[in-house]
Amino acid sequence: MIEMLPPDLSHAAALGLLAMSFAGSFITAAFGIGGGVAFLGACAILLPPAAIIPVHGVVQLGSNAIRAAMFLRHLMWSALPAFVVGSLVGVAVGGSVVVSLPGWMVQSVVGLFILWVVFARPPKWLSHWPLVTGFISSFLTMFFGATGPFVAGYIKALKLDRHAHTATHAALMTVQHGLKVAMFGLLGFAFADWAAFIAALILAGAIGTWVGKQVLGRMTDNGFHKALNVLLILIALRLLWGGISTFL
Numbered sequence: 001m002i003e004m005l006p007p008d009l010s011h012a013a014a015l016g017l018l019a020m021s022f023a024g025s026f027i028t029a030a031f032g033i034g035g036g037v038a039f040l041g042a043c044a045i046l047l048p049p050a051a052i053i054p055v056h057g058v059v060q061l062g063s064n065a066i067r068a069a070m071f072l073r074h075l076m077w078s079a080l081p082a083f084v085v086g087s088l089v090g091v092a093v094g095g096s097v098v099v100s101l102p103g104w105m106v107q108s109v110v111g112l113f114i115l116w117v118v119f120a121r122p123p124k125w126l127s128h129w130p131l132v133t134g135f136i137s138s139f140l141t142m143f144f145g146a147t148g149p150f151v152a153g154y155i156k157a158l159k160l161d162r163h164a165h166t167a168t169h170a171a172l173m174t175v176q177h178g179l180k181v182a183m184f185g186l187l188g189f190a191f192a193d194w195a196a197f198i199a200a201l202i203l204a205g206a207i208g209t210w211v212g213k214q215v216l217g218r219m220t221d222n223g224f225h226k227a228l229n230v231l232l233i234l235i236a237l238r239l240l241w242g243g244i245s246t247f248l
Helices: 011-031 035-046 049-070 077-096 103-119 124-128 130-144 148-157 162-186 191-217 221-247
Strands: none
Touching: 011 035, 011 049, 011 162, 011 191, 011 221, 035 049, 035 148, 035 221, 049 162, 049 191, 077 130, 077 162, 103 221, 130 148, 130 162, 148 162, 148 221, 162 191, 162 221
């Protein structure tokens, strides 16, 4: 493994990231959300600052693409076109912004939004305006990285069964992360140095996705949505705590 490690990444850090890639993909496949945020937290601790968002984006691209393929027959295709258009605009605008949005503000806003989706009736525009959802979430992902919970709010408003939820969320996140990775490539990030290790992370995530799919098959729709709400609440509280702590 040492030969495949990029500069400035220790053996211990690499093993930790591989374990979190497996765990994150397992969580998302089994419960619909949460794995991307968990993996982002590990990246923030173990990766060099400049590599956090780009590397996280490539790994999530691979993990979501594999998950979408595994659940392809359940995918709600009608959700894709407008979301793709919104995502294209959001990534382009986000990539052109010179001054980054304050991290505490992004975390706090996304956290509050998730709590709103869980405890209130999901806003109608979430299910009727995927273009807006694509734009906002793709803009934010250029700064924050893991906006899966935001997109999950849109999917939740569609009231899909557990398999369709997982498939559609994975497909939309594949689009978003793919566009983000392309933008970071245009901005000059050296992905080649990380290629071998990223491939190993994606493989670990694929195994986690397969295991998570077996768990999902044993759940009921009611149990799935209860678990999803609990995870969304925990993620939202973590984002709010991080935002408030950074601001203070």
